[in-house]
Amino acid sequence: MTESVTRRGTEMRSYYGRPVLKEPVWKAEIPWYLFAGGLGGASSLLSFLARKRGNEELANVSLAVAFAADVASPIILVSDLGRPERFLNMLRVFKVTSPMSVGSWVLAASTALKTAGLGAHLLGRDQTRNALGGLSALFGLPLATYTGVLLGDTAVPVWHEARKELPFLFGAGAAASAGAAGALLTKPAHAAPARRLAISSALLEAGLKKVMERKLGFVGEVYEQDEAGRYGKLSRGLSLGGAAMLALTGRTRIGAVLGSSLVLAGSAAMRWSVFKAGFQSARDPRYTVEPQRAGAP
Amino acid sequence: MGDFATLEDLTREQPRMGFFTDTSVCIGCKACEVACKEWNLVPEDGLVWTGESYDNTSTLGANTWRHVAFIEQRKPVRMDDGDDGLRWLMSSDVCKHCTHAACLDVCPTGALFRTEFGTVVVQEDICNGCGYCIPACPFGVLDRREIEGDGRAWKCTLCYDRLKGGHEPACAKACPTDSIQFGELDELRERADKRLEKLQGEGWNGAQLYGRDPDDGVGGFGAFFLLLDEPEVYGLPPDPVVTTKNLPGMWAACGMACVALAAGVAWAVRGRSE
Numbered sequence: 001m002t003e004s005v006t007r008r009g010t011e012m013r014s015y016y017g018r019p020v021l022k023e024p025v026w027k028a029e030i031p032w033y034l035f036a037g038g039l040g041g042a043s044s045l046l047s048f049l050a051r052k053r054g055n056e057e058l059a060n061v062s063l064a065v066a067f068a069a070d071v072a073s074p075i076i077l078v079s080d081l082g083r084p085e086r087f088l089n090m091l092r093v094f095k096v097t098s099p100m101s102v103g104s105w106v107l108a109a110s111t112a113l114k115t116a117g118l119g120a121h122l123l124g125r126d127q128t129r130n131a132l133g134g135l136s137a138l139f140g141l142p143l144a145t146y147t148g149v150l151l152g153d154t155a156v157p158v159w160h161e162a163r164k165e166l167p168f169l170f171g172a173g174a175a176a177s178a179g180a181a182g183a184l185l186t187k188p189a190h191a192a193p194a195r196r197l198a199i200s201s202a203l204l205e206a207g208l209k210k211v212m213e214r215k216l217g218f219v220g221e222v223y224e225q226d227e228a229g230r231y232g233k234l235s236r237g238l239s240l241g242g243a244a245m246l247a248l249t250g251r252t253r254i255g256a257v258l259g260s261s262l263v264l265a266g267s268a269a270m271r272w273s274v275f276k277a278g279f280q281s282a283r284d285p286r287y288t289v290e291p292q293r294a295g296a297p
Numbered sequence: 298m299g300d301f302a303t304l305e306d307l308t309r310e311q312p313r314m315g316f317f318t319d320t321s322v323c324i325g326c327k328a329c330e331v332a333c334k335e336w337n338l339v340p341e342d343g344l345v346w347t348g349e350s351y352d353n354t355s356t357l358g359a360n361t362w363r364h365v366a367f368i369e370q371r372k373p374v375r376m377d378d379g380d381d382g383l384r385w386l387m388s389s390d391v392c393k394h395c396t397h398a399a400c401l402d403v404c405p406t407g408a409l410f411r412t413e414f415g416t417v418v419v420q421e422d423i424c425n426g427c428g429y430c431i432p433a434c435p436f437g438v439l440d441r442r443e444i445e446g447d448g449r450a451w452k453c454t455l456c457y458d459r460l461k462g463g464h465e466p467a468c469a470k471a472c473p474t475d476s477i478q479f480g481e482l483d484e485l486r487e488r489a490d491k492r493l494e495k496l497q498g499e500g501w502n503g504a505q506l507y508g509r510d511p512d513d514g515v516g517g518f519g520a521f522f523l524l525l526d527e528p529e530v531y532g533l534p535p536d537p538v539v540t541t542k543n544l545p546g547m548w549a550a551c552g553m554a555c556v557a558l559a560a561g562v563a564w565a566v567r568g569r570s571e
Contacts, residue, residue, distance in 0.1 A: 082426015
């Protein structure tokens with residue numbers, strides 16, 4: 001034992017192979033929030049622009065989807081806190097250095113606007129609804145993309161080194177899920193914009209994820225391994241399969257339902273892949289030490 | 298993000314205080330670990346045997362604010378000792394109280410703050426356990442306390458309460474060899490430079506200062522070290538950078554992604570509806 005500890009101590013390039021970083025303590029709520037926040041943000045934009053083009057059917061469906069996602073999001077987030085009863089402390093300060101602080105305010109504003117917008121819709125106040133919808137769409141943009149900054153602004157190598165790609169990847173995932181939800185719940189006769197959005201964004205999502213993984217190089221290898229790898233493969237298959245099905249059979253009810261469900265599931269699996277990759281990246285000291293030794297920017 | 302920490306404002310009248318941990322005189326007694334736990338009422342978090350030399354604490358965390366590392370090596374103590382030397386490195390690790398502290402930057406509640414001593418402290422009555430500081434710290438110092446449903450993030454306070462009362466931190470007080478030295482940071486840096494010069498003059502193998510340089514990726518540590526091997530051997534990152542240094546670029550990317558998303562949805566709704 002003594003000799004082996006000594007040999008280990010002489011040769012080691014990390015402290016007994018232990019991580020330098022702490023793994024995140026976030027649980028399953030967080031990848032689901034990454035999905036729900038994106039869905040809500042992009043759906044409010046889709047709703048607003050569809051109404052502008054006179055597609056009331058799609059606009060109403062997307063408004064309802066956005067509302068549901070925006071109500072679910074804070075509940076999901078509060079339940080992940082170590083002290084859920086203190087959730088209001090999130091709105092105690094506003095800090096641009098904290099993407100979580102910025103995101104909390106964006107989400108709070110977005111949920112309030114959407115609740116008011118749905119109220120106006122149900123009361124038949126169309127002008128108020130449209131004005132609120134415009135504001136809501138404006139907040140929906142950062143809501144769908146800031147989560148990339150949220151993960152990028154950590155010391156976790158596979159997240160931090162992808163900090164420029166993550167907002168685009170999550171934005172594409174958000175657009176894919178909003179389009180798919182629209183295509184799923186709107187009659188095919190009115191759902192063409194949603195189908196176009198779902199198909200193009202699902203392809204973009206799968207492509208951007210590959211680009212990100214390639215660009216990460218050494219630290220990106222966690223995307224080939226374990227859970228991050230499995231969710232990644234699953235996500236790619238679901239997104240590409242769903243896009244193909246929507247393109248070929250999206251004008252039929254059954255084709256729309258199946259294709260949209262696949263795209264939605266693919267977008268959720270993409271978030272899980274990125275989420276799990278962070279844990280795998282933090283767990284292995286090589287990903288922290290070696291790029292720093294190589295003088296990574 | 299530049300100097301958002303306003304450290305200079307805070308330390309204009311009260312000089313910045315910190316630790317210089319000189320591991321060349323550490324004897325691995327763990328009095329610092331015990332004194333820290335006792336003074337700060339840090340709970341017991343399990344007793345295990347690791348087989349990793351004399352270290353059964355393993356890492357800093359929510360319930361360990363001082364951690365003594367032990368490394369046994371077949372390396373000469375001094376450069377002229379020849380190849381068959383044997384040495385036993387010991388080092389008491391602690392929160393670095395960074396000049397540019399990522400944990401403080403990313404904390405969404407303001408629970409983490411900069412004290413008048415230039416140290417970084419979590420306010421336990423504000424923290425809501427969001428966990429963001431934990432992967433933000435480039436040293437893995439912070440963690441969430443999961444004992445008795447606590448749920449909050451905890452770390453070294455550099456004994457904020459003792460400093461308020463004019464006392465030195467418990468670990469420094471308990472250290473029998475002055476391996477842990479507490480004082481004004483400027484003065485500690487001068488002292489460390491002299492100590493390094495002496496050790497290098499005597500030919501000590503691997504002697505180096507870690508975190509002393511105010512121009513490093515975190516703006517220098519408030520608690521820095523004299524090590525006898527590379528930082529990663531002690532479980533420390535060799536060249537840590539505060540993650541928020543790159544935040545402006547991240548927000549810019551986010552802005553561009555917003556524009557792309559708006560353009561994409563606008564393109565999708567432009568065509569026919571059927």
